[in-house]
Amino acid sequence: MKLRLLAAALAASVVLPFGAANAAELEVTHWWTSGGEAAAVAELAKAFDATGNKWVDGAIAGSGGTARPIMVSRITGGDPMGATQFNHGRQAEELVQSGLMRDLTDVATKEHWKDIIKPSSLLDSCTIDGKIYCAPVNIHSWQWLWLSNAAFKTAGVEVPKNWDEFVAAAPALEKAGIVPLAVGGQPWQANGAFGVLMIAIGGKDVYQKVFADKDAEAAAGPEMVKVFKAADDARRLSKGTNVQDWNQATNLVITGKAGGQIMGDWAQGEFQLAGQKAGTDYTCLPGLGVNEVISTGGDAFYFPLLKDEEKSKAQEVLASTLLNPTTQVAFNLKKGSLPVRGDVDLAAANDCMKKGLDILAKGNVVTSTDQMVSADTQKQMEDLFSEFFATPTMTPDAAQKRFVDIIAAAD
Incomplete structure (x- = not known):
């Protein structure tokens, strides 16, 4: 069925009856505050408002690491919002287990989420004790190296096709006054970049053993030694970035002040907002051009339990709207x-x-670390790699030993 026909059918059969009968305002909290992110979230708001309800935007500046504690505090403190963004995985696990989050199983069953959401691991991450507690909205992959074509032209070298060529081109970039690799100061950026290097250099099997099996021996193994060497190269090439936020680092690539950035595919929103064209103004290398995989992380919306009946009904409408095919296309x-x-x-x-x-169609995917380790373990890794990137005196060997300890105690 063509998209417009499918969208029209669902709009007529699902969204309008909900909205017409139960109009309410819902505060929706999220951490999408960059230019590209704001443009995307506006599509969700527009779709929900079209049901007769009202999206009340609750954007929290910063990042997930900044926003999540605020969101959790509100929910546990008795001041819940109507819906809130988390990464689909284990970030809301304790809230669900505490009985504070709404069960969406009825909505998911009625709208056949198990049949339409691909890969199935996305919905599995929303499922606790057989019940579905979140609505996935996208697949975000960390596994990308974004390159400024203009920067490499200025430096007089070809745009790299893989990580080794990128490292080899770094001296020419530096000679031209260009930072080779932009890495912002937020801890999750350093941790994310390490995860990308881990899959590209260490391979899928090592990644799976370390994060899914919590195999400390694999974390201490020779393949991981290569990964930490690559992380040391990345640390050296990122010296002089001098920005904090991820989108500021992306802007260095957009303006040709940096050669590249290891960042998730949400960076595309910033390139698009700047009017740049993929393949012409910038180049993207999935899996750093070494191991072309994508991780199936991303964002989902959870719905705290509310006492207000009308708002509770509006939550159902929002959950349905987020999975509407028209909304899915416009947002993504x-x-x-x-x-x-x-x-x-x-x-x-x-x-x-x-x-x-x-890559997704070929099934060459890996599960996001958010879906395999607890929020506490994730935070420990963020602290380690933030310190590693900020401390040139910390050797790769010392960092690997600390990493092994984290994996050995991971849950």
């Missing part, structure tokens, strides 16, 4: 992510999104 095209529905038409996708879709 601007966010730079991939849709969670396997039945939508993304003919308008740019070259980089098409690369991601092709």
Whole structure:
């Protein structure tokens, strides 16, 4: 069925009856505050408002690490919002187990989420004790190296095709006054970059053993020694970035002040907002051009239990709207992510999104660390790699030993 026909059918049969009968205002909290992110979230708000309800935007500046404690505090403190963004995985696990979050199983069953959400691991991450507690909205992959074509032209070298060529081109970039690799100061950025290097250099099997099996021996092994050597190279190449936020680092690539950035596909929203074209103004290398995989992390919305009956009904409408095919296309095209529905038409996708879709279709995917380790373990890794990138005197060997200890105690 063509997208417009499918969208029209769902709009007529699902969204309008909900909205017409139960109009309410819902505060929705999230951490999407960059230019590209704001443009994407506006599509969600527009779709929800079209049901007759009202999206009350509760954006929290900073990042997930800044926003999540605020969100959790509000929910546990008796001041819940109507819906809140988390990464689908284990971030809301304790809230669910405490009985503070709404069960969406009825909505999911009615709208056949198990049939349309691909890969199935996304919905599995929303499922606790057989019940579904969140609505996935996208697939975000960390596994990308974004390159400024202009920066490499200025430096007089070819745009790299893989990580080794990128490292080799660094001296020419530095000679031209260009930072080779932009890495912002937020801890999650350093941790994310390490995870990308781990899959590209260490391989999928090592990644799986370390994070899924919590195998400390694998974390201490020779393949991980290579990963920490690559992380040491990344640390050296990122010296002089001098920005904090991820989108500021992306802007260095957009303006040709940095050669590249290891960042998730949400960076595409910033390139798009700047009017840059994939393949012409910038180049994207999935898996750093070494191991072309994508991780199936991303964002989902959870719904705290509310006492207000009308708002509770509006929560159902929002959950339905987020999975509507029209909403999925409009949001993900601007966010730079991939849709969670396997039945939508993304003919308008740019070259980089098409690369991601092709990898997804081949099934060359890995599970995001958010889905395999607890929030506490994730925070420990963020602290380690933030310190590693900020402390040139910390040797790769010392960092690896600390990493092994974290994995050995991981849950």
